Amino acid sequence: MPENTVPASQYDALVIGGGIAGEEAALNLANMGFYVVLVEKDLSLGGKMIHLSKVFPTLDCSACITTPKVSETARHSNIKIYTYSEAKDIKKVSNNRFSVNIIRKPRYVIEEECTGCEACEKVCPVIVEDQYQYDLVGRKAAYIPFSIANPRIATIDIDNCILCGACEKACLAEAIDFTQKPEVIPVEVKSVILATGYDLFDAQKLPNYGFNKYKNVVTAMQMERQLVPTRPFNAVLRPGDGKMPSNIAYVLCAGSRDATVGNPICSQICCMYSIKQAQLLMGALPMADVTIYYLHIRAFGKGFNEFYMQARGMGVDFVKGKIAKISEKENGNLIIRYEDVYKGKVKESEHDMVVLSTGIMANQGITGMFPDLNLDTDPYHYIKQIDELRNPSRTSIPGVFVAGAVSGPMDIPDSILSAGAASSETASYMRRLP
Numbered sequence: 001m002p003e004n005t006v007p008a009s010q011y012d013a014l015v016i017g018g019g020i021a022g023e024e025a026a027l028n029l030a031n032m033g034f035y036v037v038l039v040e041k042d043l044s045l046g047g048k049m050i051h052l053s054k055v056f057p058t059l060d061c062s063a064c065i066t067t068p069k070v071s072e073t074a075r076h077s078n079i080k081i082y083t084y085s086e087a088k089d090i091k092k093v094s095n096n097r098f099s100v101n102i103i104r105k106p107r108y109v110i111e112e113e114c115t116g117c118e119a120c121e122k123v124c125p126v127i128v129e130d131q132y133q134y135d136l137v138g139r140k141a142a143y144i145p146f147s148i149a150n151p152r153i154a155t156i157d158i159d160n161c162i163l164c165g166a167c168e169k170a171c172l173a174e175a176i177d178f179t180q181k182p183e184v185i186p187v188e189v190k191s192v193i194l195a196t197g198y199d200l201f202d203a204q205k206l207p208n209y210g211f212n213k214y215k216n217v218v219t220a221m222q223m224e225r226q227l228v229p230t231r232p233f234n235a236v237l238r239p240g241d242g243k244m245p246s247n248i249a250y251v252l253c254a255g256s257r258d259a260t261v262g263n264p265i266c267s268q269i270c271c272m273y274s275i276k277q278a279q280l281l282m283g284a285l286p287m288a289d290v291t292i293y294y295l296h297i298r299a300f301g302k303g304f305n306e307f308y309m310q311a312r313g314m315g316v317d318f319v320k321g322k323i324a325k326i327s328e329k330e331n332g333n334l335i336i337r338y339e340d341v342y343k344g345k346v347k348e349s350e351h352d353m354v355v356l357s358t359g360i361m362a363n364q365g366i367t368g369m370f371p372d373l374n375l376d377t378d379p380y381h382y383i384k385q386i387d388e389l390r391n392p393s394r395t396s397i398p399g400v401f402v403a404g405a406v407s408g409p410m411d412i413p414d415s416i417l418s419a420g421a422a423s424s425e426t427a428s429y430m431r432r433l434p
């Protein structure tokens with residue numbers, strides 16, 4: 001049970017989620033003079049964007065866009081940040097105030113003392129899969145989540161720690177504290193912005209595609225990690241045997257527009273991130289062939305169709321085909337069985353690596369944060385915008401707003417625009433309060 005309750009604090013707005021939308025909304029409000037408390041469930045700010053290589057369709061460096069925003073948020077005097085924390089029990093205490101319990105999970109490291117020196121990480125004998133590299137490599141039980149994490153502080157993964165004490169001995173700052181307990185921080189706010197983003201579709205729900213069965217079938221996020229400057233290997237490698245691939249296939253709509261797996265809608269980003277990765281791969285592996293199997297290419301945004309045509313011009317092969325099954329050969333290569341839609345024939349093709357362009361799903365943990373209030377969701381479990389055309393940030397609870405992909409699939413520029421709308425609507429709401 002949580003312990004260590006500290007006295008309540010009062011803020012103007014609570015922003016839940018420290019990704020690009022949450023940071024944008026928090027910064028906008030803070031720059032208008034409002035006091036903001038931002039709660040992020042992960043160990044670092046930055047959301048999913050901080051783990052990406054480049055953005056489409058401009059191919060700008062993703063981290064170069066997001067890290068200045070992360071630091072500006074972290075250093076803003078009007079923003080109080082709790083990372084590795086969750087907002088719970090959000091209740092109305094009056095017409096214009098909400099009470100919230102922020103649950104701060106123990107890192108087993110004293111944040112103020114940790115210098116980020118990595119000494120604990122070096123001596124820790126336990127290696128587990130690294131979730132920040134999408135399980136491509138391992139990490140220690142004592143670890144700093146990733147090199148550009150903010151805050152750059154170590155954490156002990158207590159579920160996998162064997163309590164050997166090596167980290168404690170190695171830490172010259174005496175920052176390791178195995179006695180830490182969860183802390184409950186009660187706060188009061190006038191408004192709430194939900195910016196919790198989305199969940200990635202679980203590729204294991206597509207058994208015909210062989211993810212987690214065939215090592216050379218990877219998700220697009222695993223390929224993304226191989227294309228970033230902070231990549232786990234110094235080249236693009238196929239996980240089965242460490243060879244450089246020379247014939248890579250992308251399978252679009254893996255877990256999107258598919259009612260049989262519970263996600264009948266378009267994820268809006270998979271076509272374009274796959275086309276982006278295909279272009280990056282042609283630079284990283286100039287001799288490789290890249291084939292994209294698709295049903296429809298959704299290149300609807302500004303510059304998207306030109307970006308798609310650029311990929312075709314670079315030699316990416318686009319095949320309109322419905323994938324039935326992926327199987328593995330003895331040498332680790334993969335056979336894709338598909339219906340060639342234009343020719344009306346079933347065909348097979350061989351590739352040495354297959355990337356599943358997995359879709360996105362609604363983050364479903366949000367409604368539970370409001371035990372006594374009715375936060376409406378749409379049929380796909382995204383938070384419902386009750387006045388989508390005139391006030392797209394409003395939810396069914398007055399004073400609670402949405403920013404970014406919490407209300408539906410959207411790309412990075414649209415998330416930033418949505419966060420701008422949410423902060424503006426929130427400021428206007430707070431100014432009208434008695």
Ligand code: SF4
Pocket residue numbers: 109113114115116117118119120121153154170171172173174175176
């Ligand atoms: S906990 Fe100690 S050893 Fe580990 S990074 Fe922080 S200061 Fe260094």
Ligand code: SF4
Pocket residue numbers: 120123124125126141142156157160161162163164165166167168
């Ligand atoms: S006590 Fe736990 S975290 Fe520290 S070095 Fe040992 S296994 Fe690693």
